[in-house]
Amino acid sequence: MAIQSLRVLCQVDLPSGVIRLWDGSGGPFVDDAGEIWRACVLTEDALNQIEMAINAEAFTLALVLSGIDEKTSNQIWQDYQSEAIKGSRFRILLQECDEFEQPAGNPDVKFTGRVDNLLFSDTANSSGIQSTVTVEVTNRFTLRTLANGSVLSDVDQKARAKVLNPSAPLDRFAERVNTLRDKTIRWPNW
Incomplete structure (x- = not known):
């Protein structure tokens, strides 16, 4: 079909x-x-x-x-x-x-x-x-931004993510960003 x-x-x-x-x-x-x-x-x-x-x-x-x-x-x-x-x-x-x-x-x-x-x-x-x-x-x-538009620090983000989504694994976004610098971006990514 x-x-x-x-x-x-x-x-x-x-x-x-x-x-x-x-x-x-x-x-x-x-x-x-x-x-x-x-x-x-x-x-x-x-x-x-x-x-x-x-x-x-x-x-x-x-x-x-x-x-x-x-x-x-x-x-x-x-x-x-x-x-x-x-x-x-x-x-x-x-x-x-x-x-x-x-x-x-x-x-x-x-x-x-x-x-x-x-x-x-x-x-x-x-x-x-x-x-x-x-x-x-x-x-x-x-979760990464505040109402005033500023970006949270890694420590603040981990604390906020734990409060807002307690069942999720530890937020490791800031740790992973550095590993993305050598990656290739494809568009669109369906």
Whole structure:
């Protein structure tokens, strides 16, 4: 079976339930596991940011999701109002599809982060209300910087990483940077 196309999938694990969105227009997309993914539109800028996040270049990912249906928008809004949305897991997956646009195998997780902030925008027109949600997602690389933009020292980073992620192994980022100076960088790194 030849792979014909890829679908970009976004999954948000909110306290009230999982929201599954796919980048494209049309009806719902049903994966091999029977999960329903609803259509939304990612902006061109969002796709560039996803590429940078997949390649570990960006530590804050701001995705603009437009064309979200009313039910999904209301679910996100309720979680946002209850202040329970911050820290929810956000994943970007790539799904290979065959020549009939049917899923071929399981999707590959390419980016995992945590929701840091949401921005809502609704516009009304003759066809109804169109919701746009900007999701700001951070990943583990956010640990390296402080709110004022300064970079943590190695000792401070190890202490902060231990507090924020106690089950993770010891943060050895600063020790490993020196070993990377003779490495070759490839682009893109899918």
